[in-house]
Amino acid sequence: MRRPAIHLASTPIPRQGQRPVGDPAVFLEPGQLTATTRRPVPRAQLGRRATIALWALRVLVIILSAMVIYTFFSQLGS
Amino acid sequence: MSPPLAPEPQPDPARSAGTVLLTPEDWARSHDRGRVHRARGGGRRWLLFWLLAGPGILAMLGENDGPSMVSYTATGAAYGVGFFLPFILVTFAMAILCQEMCMRVGAVTHRGYGELVLQRYGPVWGWFAAGDLLFTNLVTLIAEFVVIRVGLAWFHLGSGVAAGLGVVLVAVTLSGGRYWRWERIVLGLAIFNGLFLAAAIMARPHWGQAARSLVTFSPFPGGSLNTLLLLIASTIGATVTPWMVFFQQSASADKGLTHRDIRHGRLDTVIGGALAAAFGCGALIAGATLASHPGAGIQGQAGAGFPTALAHTSGNAVAAVFALGLIESGAVAILTICASTAYSAGECAGVTHSFNNPPHKAGLFYAANITVALIAAGIILIPGAPLLSIALNANVLATVLLPVTLVFMILLASDRQLMGSRVNTVWLNAAAAAIVTFVAGCGAAYGIDSFLQAAHLIPGG
Numbered sequence: 001m002r003r004p005a006i007h008l009a010s011t012p013i014p015r016q017g018q019r020p021v022g023d024p025a026v027f028l029e030p031g032q033l034t035a036t037t038r039r040p041v042p043r044a045q046l047g048r049r050a051t052i053a054l055w056a057l058r059v060l061v062i063i064l065s066a067m068v069i070y071t072f073f074s075q076l077g078s
Numbered sequence: 079m080s081p082p083l084a085p086e087p088q089p090d091p092a093r094s095a096g097t098v099l100l101t102p103e104d105w106a107r108s109h110d111r112g113r114v115h116r117a118r119g120g121g122r123r124w125l126l127f128w129l130l131a132g133p134g135i136l137a138m139l140g141e142n143d144g145p146s147m148v149s150y151t152a153t154g155a156a157y158g159v160g161f162f163l164p165f166i167l168v169t170f171a172m173a174i175l176c177q178e179m180c181m182r183v184g185a186v187t188h189r190g191y192g193e194l195v196l197q198r199y200g201p202v203w204g205w206f207a208a209g210d211l212l213f214t215n216l217v218t219l220i221a222e223f224v225v226i227r228v229g230l231a232w233f234h235l236g237s238g239v240a241a242g243l244g245v246v247l248v249a250v251t252l253s254g255g256r257y258w259r260w261e262r263i264v265l266g267l268a269i270f271n272g273l274f275l276a277a278a279i280m281a282r283p284h285w286g287q288a289a290r291s292l293v294t295f296s297p298f299p300g301g302s303l304n305t306l307l308l309l310i311a312s313t314i315g316a317t318v319t320p321w322m323v324f325f326q327q328s329a330s331a332d333k334g335l336t337h338r339d340i341r342h343g344r345l346d347t348v349i350g351g352a353l354a355a356a357f358g359c360g361a362l363i364a365g366a367t368l369a370s371h372p373g374a375g376i377q378g379q380a381g382a383g384f385p386t387a388l389a390h391t392s393g394n395a396v397a398a399v400f401a402l403g404l405i406e407s408g409a410v411a412i413l414t415i416c417a418s419t420a421y422s423a424g425e426c427a428g429v430t431h432s433f434n435n436p437p438h439k440a441g442l443f444y445a446a447n448i449t450v451a452l453i454a455a456g457i458i459l460i461p462g463a464p465l466l467s468i469a470l471n472a473n474v475l476a477t478v479l480l481p482v483t484l485v486f487m488i489l490l491a492s493d494r495q496l497m498g499s500r501v502n503t504v505w506l507n508a509a510a511a512a513i514v515t516f517v518a519g520c521g522a523a524y525g526i527d528s529f530l531q532a533a534h535l536i537p538g539g
Contacts, residue, residue: 027111029336032188034101034430037331040197041189044493057482057518058206064478064522067529072471074532 106434107334110258114339130342131349132261133184133329136414137177137322138170138350139268139357143411144225144404145218145472146316147274147361151384153309154365157299159283159291162313163359167292169317170355172513174347176318176484177326179491179502179510181343184330186500191327192425195486198493207486208426210479211320212450214472215419218321219454221472222408222415227458229404232385232397241455243405244412248451251413252444257332257433260417268410271353273403275360280399281367281392288363304531307524308474314520315473316358318513320483321418328421332432337500364400367391412451420447478525481518484510 030036046054100108110129117126153162180191187194192211196204227240251263291297299306326347335343368387385404389397417433423446424431430440437444488510492502502510530536 027108027115028104028334029188032104032107032111032334032336034103035099037188041187041194041496042198043200044198044489044495046199054203054482054485057485060518060522061210061479061482064525065475067525068471068475068478071525071528071532 102436102439103430103432103434106256106258107332107432111334114334118338127342127345130333130335130339131346132265133326133333133335134177134181134343134345134347135350135353136261136264136268136329136410137180137326138173138347138354139271140264140325140411140414141173141317141319141322142271142274142354142357142361142407143218143222143316143415144228144408145221145312146358147404147407148225148228148384149309149312149316149473150358150361151365151368153313154362155368155384155387156305157309158297158366158369159288159363160297161291161295161299162309163288163291163362164293164295165310165313166317166358166362167355169314170351170358172314172516173318173322173354174351175506175509176487176513177322177347177351178344179487179506180323180327181330181335181347182340182500183487183490183497184327185335185340185343186337186497188331188336189327190331190421190425190431191324191487191490192422193428194327194490194496196426198490198496199486203486204426207320207483208422210483211324211422212419214319214476214479215321215415216450216454217468217475218319218472219412219415219450220457220468222411223454223458224408224468225404226408226412229385229401229408232401237458241459244409245448245451245455247409248413248416248448252433252437252447255434255436257329260433261329261333264410264413267406267413270406271357271403271410272360273399273406274357274364277388277396277400277403278360278363278367280396281364281388283363283367288366304524304527307520307527311477311520311524312473314517315475315477315480317354318480318484318517319473319476320479321415321476323483323487324422325414325418328418328425328431332421332434340500361403364388364396412454416447416451419450420444422446474521474524477517478521481514481521484514484517488514 114126114129117129150162150166183194184190192204192208195207223240223244226244227237230236230240230243251260254260299309330343365384368384368391385397385401388400420443421431424440424443427442429442431443432440435443488502488507490496491510492507494501527536
């Protein structure tokens with residue numbers, strides 16, 4: 001299914017003549033304007049395997065961080 | 079060239095009316111882009127590079143921070159140049175590969191890492207990423223203030239001066255309301271990271287031995303496995319960290335880089351990586367001149383003994399240059415790490431997050447920037463705080479938390495809907511996956527081994 005999406009890049013910079021002289025927007029891509037970047041990008045659909053792998057990595061990292069923090073405090077105690 | 083996401087079906091009222099509503103941020107960025115446009119149109123290549131350089135050099139030299147330089151010096155003092163000199167070069171090659179992805183995603187999407195993870199993969203992953211960043215940044219910032227204090231101690235200045243200097247520096251650089259101004263001030267400071275290379279040259283090391291180790295990766299360090307794992311993990315953490323990923327992508331977007339600037343962005347990243355590797359190797363080589371030193375003076379508060387030890391072996395001038403290098407490395411890292419925290423806070427909260435806004439237009443961004451600096455500065459003023467342990471563990475924590483950050487970076491850079499034809503190649507993804515596996519393996523090996531020793535489940539040593 002093709003999800004609705006927003007324009008992000010690759011739009012050519014307008015040439016000077018296409019906008020009034022002195023218009024600062026002439027140097028910005030449409031995707032760079034704050035009005036555009038405030039709109040969120042569409043949500044990606046992660047597959048089941050990818051989701052499980054990400055959670056497994058997340059849990060591993062939390063356990064390892066806890067180990068490093070435990071070691072840090074035990075070294076302080078000694 | 080295939081375009082990224084298709085145009086938004088909902089019309090933009092401002093555009094359809096033939097006008098564009100510009101915020102002050104747009105105006106400032108447009109001014110900078112105008113200079114780029116004129117330099118490119120006029121074929122002025124050096125000016126174009128000068129205008130587009132910044133985020134890559136700052137990320138790389140910012141990561142040559144206080145704890146990293148102390149870690150390199152300690153490694154040199156303990157093991158000589160041997161294995162670690164070429165290993166530093168390998169880690170910076172890894173860093174260049176990772177940071178190029180950040181720059182490319184920022185230039186194509188014009189969005190920071192935090193907001194893309196949050197919007198594309200959901201708030202749970204977005205807030206996890208922001209939480210990791212805040213935690214490691216706070217720990218690292220404390221370590222930066224500690225190292226500034228160490229450098230200032232050589233000039234007989236105390237922790238109050240270190241805390242004040244760091245906070246004032248953050249406040250001064252925030253005062254311009256322009257990304258360009260902030261970036262140029264920090265770049266001006268960052269070039270003094272070269273003091274470590276100057277200290278190494280002045281210390282008259284054995285250059286032949288250094289050249290041999292570059293080719294042979296030897297002698298391989300002996301001694302305790304846990305110490306070796308700590309040094310490997312902290313050397314990785316001294317080169318690639320979560321804040322660099324957040325910082326370079328957000329700074330590339332804030333600077334206004336576009337897909338047309340990717341080639342210059344790559345050059346900026348490679349030059350930054352080469353400079354940082356040279357200066358990091360300088361710290362290692364300077365430390366290696368202490369390998370024959372008795373060592374009592376080296377074991378101080380987060381490397382407090384290094385300037386004194388260098389004064390004994392190489393003279394006061396080398397010690398002073400090294401101490402100034404420590405102050406610089408801590409100061410630049412404070413600025414870039416505070417910026418990455420502020421970008422992340424603004425992106426995750428969905429509010430304005432740009433140096434191109436004045437403080438009253440981007441309250442959270444500026445408040446986050448200065449608040450983390452104030453908290454870290456306050457902690458080093460607490461008498462009896464375990465500053466040495468905090469400084470030494472900062473890089474290891476960054477290494478442990480890095481794999482998740484890198485996995486999302488790879489997902490974003492491989493996302494064809496976001497990146498269009500500028501998506502990662504298969505080879506780049508394979509190299510990035512190898513880096514994630516290596517970093518995760520090193521972090522896990524140290525974390526598990528030290529935990530088992532600390533819990534007395536295996537003998538120490």
